Amino acid sequence: xxxxxxxxxxxxxxxxxxxxxxxxxxxxxxxxxxxxxxxxxxxxxxxxxxxxxxxxxxxxxxxxxxxxxxxxxx
Amino acid sequence: xxxxxxxxxxxxxxxxxxxxxxxxxxxxxxxxxxxxxxxxxxxxxxxxxxxxxxxxxxxxxxxxxxxxxxxxxxxxxxxxxxxxxxxxxxxxxxxxxxxxxxxxxxxxxxxxxxxxxxxxxxxxxxxxxxxxxxxxxxxxxxxxxxxxxxxxxxxxxxxxxxxxxxxxxxxxxxxxxxxxxxxxxxxxxxxxxxxxxxxxxxxxxxxxxxxxxxxxxxxxxxxxxxxxxxxxxxxxxxxxxxxxxxxxxxxxxxxxxxxxxxxxxxxxxxxxxxxxxxxxxxxxxxxxxxxxxxxxxxxxxxxxxxxxxxxxx
Numbered sequence: 001x002x003x004x005x006x007x008x009x010x011x012x013x014x015x016x017x018x019x020x021x022x023x024x025x026x027x028x029x030x031x032x033x034x035x036x037x038x039x040x041x042x043x044x045x046x047x048x049x050x051x052x053x054x055x056x057x058x059x060x061x062x063x064x065x066x067x068x069x070x071x072x073x074x
Numbered sequence: 075x076x077x078x079x080x081x082x083x084x085x086x087x088x089x090x091x092x093x094x095x096x097x098x099x100x101x102x103x104x105x106x107x108x109x110x111x112x113x114x115x116x117x118x119x120x121x122x123x124x125x126x127x128x129x130x131x132x133x134x135x136x137x138x139x140x141x142x143x144x145x146x147x148x149x150x151x152x153x154x155x156x157x158x159x160x161x162x163x164x165x166x167x168x169x170x171x172x173x174x175x176x177x178x179x180x181x182x183x184x185x186x187x188x189x190x191x192x193x194x195x196x197x198x199x200x201x202x203x204x205x206x207x208x209x210x211x212x213x214x215x216x217x218x219x220x221x222x223x224x225x226x227x228x229x230x231x232x233x234x235x236x237x238x239x240x241x242x243x244x245x246x247x248x249x250x251x252x253x254x255x256x257x258x259x260x261x262x263x264x265x266x267x268x269x270x271x272x273x274x275x276x277x278x279x280x281x282x283x284x285x286x287x288x289x290x291x292x293x294x295x296x297x298x299x300x301x302x303x304x305x306x307x308x309x310x311x312x313x314x315x316x317x318x319x320x321x322x323x324x325x326x327x328x329x330x331x332x333x334x335x336x337x338x339x340x341x342x343x344x345x346x347x348x349x350x351x352x353x354x355x356x357x358x359x360x361x362x363x364x365x366x367x368x369x370x371x372x373x374x375x376x377x378x379x380x381x382x383x384x385x386x387x
Contacts, residue, residue: 022323025341029209029367031227038082041091043098045194045377048111048185050097054141055181060168062094062161063115063137064082066075067352068275070098073230073380074075 045071075274076152076222081136084154090161093168094138105133107191114143122148138164140176193378202239202335203371206230206267211343211363223354228271231371231379234259235386239335242291243328247301251293255307260287263342264309266381268318268366270346273354278381279311286310289322299331305340318364320344340368 044050047063054061068074081087104115118139124131135150136157147164149156168176186195197203209227210218218224234242244253264287265279289307296302305324311317324340346364349355379385 022325022339022341025323025343025365026339026367026369028211029227029341029365030207030369031229034083035079035227037088038078041082041088041096043096045098046111046185046192047097047099047104047115048182050095051111051114051141051178052182052185053097054095055177055183057095058177059093059095059141060146060164060176061137061139061141062091062096062164063139064077064096064098065101065104065115065137066134067101067132068380069100069377070078072377073228073271074275 039071043071045069075226075228079222079225080152081154081157084158086158087154087161090158090165093165094161101132101134103191109191117143118145119148121145123150136160138168140168140171141181142176142178144171144175146171193382194376196233196378196382197376198233198235198239200236200334202234202242202338203373203375204232204338204340204368205371205375206232207367207369208270208272209365210272211365213362223273223358226273228274230267230271231375231377232262232267232368233379233382233385234262236333239328240333242289242326242335243301243303244291244293247293247296247328247330249293249296253291255289255291257287260289260307260309262385263287263289263322264311264318266379266384267368268309268311268320268342268344270316270318270349270353270355270364272364274352275380276350276353277313278384279313283313284309284311286319294325299329300336301328301330302326302337303328309342309344314348315359316348316350318344318346320364320366324368335370338368338370342366 044053050061064070066074104112119133122137123135124133135148137148138146146167147160149160207229238259242255244251261284264284269276287309292304294302294304303326305322307322310319320342322342326335327337328335344364345361347360
C-alpha cells in the first residue's frame with residue numbers, strides 16, 4: 001500500500017485519539033458538579049437586580065461583593 | 075474565591091439563604107462609582123465591617139440589607155460559622171424592623187443599571203459567550219498543596235460579537251478548508267483569558283506582551299448549514315518574569331443559518347511562571363503546568379468578562 005494511502009488510513013484514528021485527549025483535559029479542568037454547589041443558590045448578578053427582586057418577594061437582601069465580580073474572575 | 079466552596083456550598087448556609095434575595099456584584103464599582111445602586115450600596119456598607127477603615131479601604135464582604143437600604147449585618151469571612159452567625163443576626167434585625175421601613179416607595183421595577191460603567195449591557199446575544207475555567211494541572215514530581223490551594227480553580231467569561239464569532243471560520247466552509255483566526259481575537263484570549271488566576275485575581279497582559287497568538291481552524295465536517303471545526307494553536311504572553319505559554323486544541327460546531335456557535339470546547343495546556351500581588355503564587359513561582367477550558371456559557375449567564383472594557387477600545 002502506498003505510504004500516502006497508509007497515512008490517510010491512520011489519520012482518522014489519530015484525530016480520534018487527539019479528540020479523546022482533548023476531552024480528558026477538558027473534563028480535568030472543568031469543575032466537578034460538587035464544585036458548583038455555590039451556583040445553585042441562584043444569584044442575581046447585580047445589586048440593583050437584587051433590590052428589585054427583594055421588593056417583589058418582600059425579602060431582605062444578601063449581597064456578596066468582592067474585587068472582581070464574585071460570579072466571574074475574583 | 076475560596077468562599078465559593080467554604081461558605082456558599084455549605085448546606086447550613088444555603089438553608090439560611092432561602093430567607094434572602096441573593097445577589098453578587100463587583101465591589102470597586104459599587105464603592106467608588108456614582109449612580110443609584112452605588113449610592114444604595116454606600117448607604118448600608120458604611121455601617122458594615124470595613125466602614126470605619128476610611129474611604130480608600132476595601133468594602134469586600136457579605137452584607138445584609140433591607141430592600142429600603144437599611145443595614146442588617148455584614149462580615150468578610152471564608153468561615154461558614156461566622157457567616158451563619160451574621161445571617162442569623164441579620165434575620166433577627168429584619169424581623170425587628172418595622173414594616174414601614176423595609177421598602178422603598180415606590181418600589182423600583184427597573185433593573186437597568188449604569189450603561190457605560192457596567193459590562194452586562196454589552197452582552198453579545200448574537201455572538202459568542204464562553205465560560206472559562208482555569209486550574210493547576212498535576213505536577214509530575216510534586217503533590218498538590220494540602221490546603222485550599224491544592225484544589226483551587228477560577229472562572230471568567232469571554233465575549234465575541236457576531237462578526238468576531240464568524241471570523242473564527244473560513245469564508246467558505248468546505249471540508250478541509252483551513253483558516254487562521256484573526257490575531258486580534260486570539261490576542262483577546264491570550265491577554266485576558268489565559269492568565270494565571272487559579273488562586274486569585276491577576277493582571278491581564280498588554281498587546282505588546284503577547285509574543286505568540288495563533289489559532290488555526292480546520293473544517294472537519296459539514297451537515298447542511300452546520301459546520302464542524304477543529305482548533306489548533308498556541309499563545310505565549312510574557313510580562314517581565316511572569317508568563318503563560320501553551321498549546322490550544324478544541325472542537326466546535328457553527329450553524330451558518332443561525333449565525334452562531336452551537337458547540338464549543340477549547341483547552342489550553344500550558345506552563346505558567348511567577349505571579350502578581352493577589353494571585354497567591356508567593357513561594358510557588360513555577361514553572362508549573364496550568365490548564366484552561368472554554369465552553370459555551372449558559373444564555374442566562376450575563377456575567378461580564380473581567381476585562382470587558384478593554385475588549386473594543
